[in-house]
Amino acid sequence: MLRLIENLFTRRSFLATAIIISGLAAAPLSAFAQQDPLPSWNEGAAKKAIIELVGQTTTQGGSGFVVPADRIAVFDQDGTTWAEHPLYSQALFALDRVATLAPQHPEWKNAEPFKSVLAGDYAAISKFSEKEWLEIVAVTHAGMSTADFEQIVRDWLPKSKNPILKRPVTELVYQPMLEVMAYLRANGFSTYIVTGGGQEFVRPYSDGVYGIPAEQVIGSSIVTKYEFKDGKPVLMREPKLFFNDNFDGKxxxxxxxxxxxxxxxxxxxDGDRQMLEWTTAGDGPRLGLLVLHDDAAREFAYGPANGLPDTEVGTFSQSLMEEAKARTWEVISMKNDWATIFPKPKP
Amino acid sequence: MLRLIENLFTRRSFLATAIIISGLAAAPLSAFAQQDPLPSWNEGAAKKAIIELVGQTTTQGGSGFVVPADRIAVFDQDGTTWAEHPLYSQALFALDRVATLAPQHPEWKNAEPFKSVLAGDYAAISKFSEKEWLEIVAVTHAGMSTADFEQIVRDWLPKSKNPILKRPVTELVYQPMLEVMAYLRANGFSTYIVTGGGQEFVRPYSDGVYGIPAEQVIGSSIVTKYEFKDGKPVLMREPKLFFNDNFDGKxxxxxxxxxxxxxxxxxxxDGDRQMLEWTTAGDGPRLGLLVLHDDAAREFAYGPANGLPDTEVGTFSQSLMEEAKARTWEVISMKNDWATIFPKPKP
Known part of the structure; x- marks a missing residue:
């Protein structure tokens, strides 16, 4: 199925090579680690603002000092800490899962939205309504226990493959963001993922990929129901949204x-707008930053804020860009601010 | 208003004196702290089980070893870490708050449930339906921002007074539980409050009272709505339940x-049953413990598990007692297991 998705993106298939090269070309980080906490960041306003904020909030006696217990850093995931194009990783998971389950559901061959998924009709998939996505979520994310779902996600991750970048989704994290997380934690900050994606989808890998434990992953969730099976309590995942951690939900x-x-x-x-508003409306030093996907050579370039068409995956609208300017949030240009984008592929 | 509640409990007013005496009579803890991590606990099965569990889970190379990141301890609050009789502290807060707000609501004098609250008619209050409590919660817990609610709780706490024990609610914590929390944290555990009470009611004092930060308080919550007021974002508390953290909710x-x-x-x-089931169904060493209120002299004695009438505040049913025995949960007798109940009153 994914092969067909890939075919729709061949215009970008040169990227895989470019990324491997840029990854291999990146200087070893350890050499700079002591001098420069953010070696994959080019000098610029965004890097400067992060380092200044850390300096202000950790200087004992300074006017901006914040006790470690209150040093909270929040990161959106899709498009902020890892790649989100051509589709959110969780959507890739759901589509793969439909293919895996299809033999048990012969009726799907003739029933939408499954028919389009199984046919690899990406044009149709890209136009799925929320109701159609919910039907897919219902069969791929619900109807099993939380423990079973976790195992399904764990099993899928190493087999996952971004159809354009040709690497497992967990390798498509942004090296500069891993450095920021480590830098903040080294300075007493707690780092949280705050994602519109599924909380229980992210938790199985958040510690390994980001060094962020389960209890610091905040995301969307579905209803779970407490039941007994074979004399043991289980939490069954129900096909019903519990919390939508996006926009004001963040x-x-x-x-x-x-x-x-x-x-x-x-x-x-745009889904991160309220999170940045809420953060930066606090007293004392606060900082909001937005990653701009403007690097078609090394990753992707998309979104109205770039003067490009809206892809509906990770929209960064003109109005968000205007708000960022008005509120002096930093806009991170992937092209100009990041010396490296992805970590080196694992051998 | 609370004066009348007190009058209904004069049969227990001798307790205040008894508690002050027991508090003053308690030996200084520091002398024993290095030898005995739980000096307010008498030797017995409960104390032994706690110390054994900590030994098993922290012994490197032992079969029960648990990495610190997975050492999670959860505590119900009302009746487990502080007194819950004659009424939950949050109910005392709500009743006080109705009295505070009454001058702005002359109509309450003739409208239930407010009429009974303002008349101090505790007999009527004790029979309030869930709908009537929700009406009280709506005016005392909603209709303001999260920041304003936090301030209202902070302002109330030092003025609060348990009508029988005659001390601010935050002083009516159980010294043995404070010791367990400190002991667990010293051994790498993270300690969480998991309460049926309001999450945002507990957070303003959880750090000061228990050493538990806001992010480790899990409780019931109402819907909040993101709005802008005077150019700044606020979260407004709505009179609608979002999450009921009780029974299976725990x-x-x-x-x-x-x-x-x-x-x-x-x-x-009984509200903690599923929390203990869920905890102890895990692999490796696990421990569930239930506090039994069997000490009429120093605190209270209530509940069917004691052969006493069900007070509907903190029910410990016969069926829970049977499950505790079947699952080898420890039952903590306040009378026999605890040498001290409350910390000394602050001078």
Whole structure:
């Protein structure tokens, strides 16, 4: 199925090579680590702002000092800490999962939305309505226990493959963001993922990929139901949305799960707007940053803020760009601010 | 208003004196702290089980070893870490708040449930339906921003007074539980409150009272709505339940907020049953403990498990007692297991 998705993106298939080269060409990080906490960042306003914020909030006696317990950093995931094109990784998971389950569901061959998924009709998939996605989520994300779902995700991850970048999704994290997370943690910050994606989809890999434990992953969730099976309690995943951690849901989710206002927030799309508003409206030093996907050579370039068509995956609108300017949020140009994008592929 | 509640409980007013005496009579803890991590606990099965569990889970190379990141301890609050009789502290807060707001609501004098609250008619209050409590919650817990609610709770706490024990609610914590929390944290455990009470009610004092930060408080919550006021974002509290962290909700909440199965769980009532089931169904060493309120002299004695009438505040049913025996959960007798109940009153 993914082969057909790939075919629709062959115009970008040169990227895989470019990324491998850029990854191999990246200087070893250890040599710079002590001098420069963010070696994959070019000198510029974004890097400067991050380092200044850390300096202000960690200087004892300074006016911007923040106790470690209140040093909260939040990161959107898709498009902010890892690649989100051509489709969110969780959507790739769902489509793969439909293919895996298809033999048990012969009726899917003739029933939408499954028919289009199984036929690899990406043109149709890209136009799925929310109702159609929910039908896919219902069969791929619900109807099993939380433990079974975790195992399904764990099994899928090493087999996953971004159809354009040709690497497992967990390798398509942004090296500069891994450095920021490590830098913040080394300075007493707690780092949280705050994603519109599924909380229980992210948790199985968040620690290994980002060094972020399960309890610091905030995301969207579906209803779970407490039941007994074979004398043991299980939490069954129901096909019903519980919490939508996107747009205003990100500010609500931060308050619900953390109960503290972040000091620094990283996003990349309109879904992160309220998270950055909520973060930067606090007293004292605060910083909001938005990743702009403007690097067609090394990753992707998309979105109205770039003067490109809206792809509906990770929209960074003109109005968000205007708000970023008005509120002095930093816009991170992947092209100009990042010396390296992806970590080296694992041998 | 609370004066009348007190009058209904004069049969227990001798307790205040008894508690002050027991508090003053308690030996200084520091002398024993290095030898005995739980000096307010008498030797017995419960204390032994806690110390054994910590030994097993922290012994490198042992079969029960658990990495620190997975050492999760969960504590119910009402009746487990602080007194819950004659009424939950949050209910005392709500009743006080109705009295505070009454001058702005002259119509309450003739409208239930407010009429009974303002008349101090505790007999009527004790029979309030869930709908009537929700009406009280709506005016006392909603219709303001999260920041304003936090300030209201902070302002109330030092003025609060348990009508029988005659001390601010935050002083009516159980010294043995404070010791367990400190002991677990000293051994690499993360300690969480998992309460049926309001998450945002507990957070303003959880750090000061228990050493538990806001992000480790899991509780019931109401819907919040993201709005702009005077150019700044606020989260407005709506009179609508979002999450009921009680009974099965406690297992669901632990999975939702932590995403890891606890190693040890403390409760005291039927609302904690699923939390203990969920905790102790895990592999490796796990421990569930239930506080039994059997000490009429120093605190309270209530509940069917004691052969006493069900007070509907912190029910520990016969069926929970049977399950505790079947699953080898420890039952903590306040009378026999705890040498001290409350910390000394602050001077």
């Amino acid at each position: 500010a609500i989710g931060i308050n619900l799960f953390i109960g503290k206002r972040p000091i620094i927030a990283f996003g990349n799309s | 297992a669901i909440g632990i999975n939702l907020f932590i995403g890891k199965r606890p190693i040890i769980a403390f409760g005291n009532s």
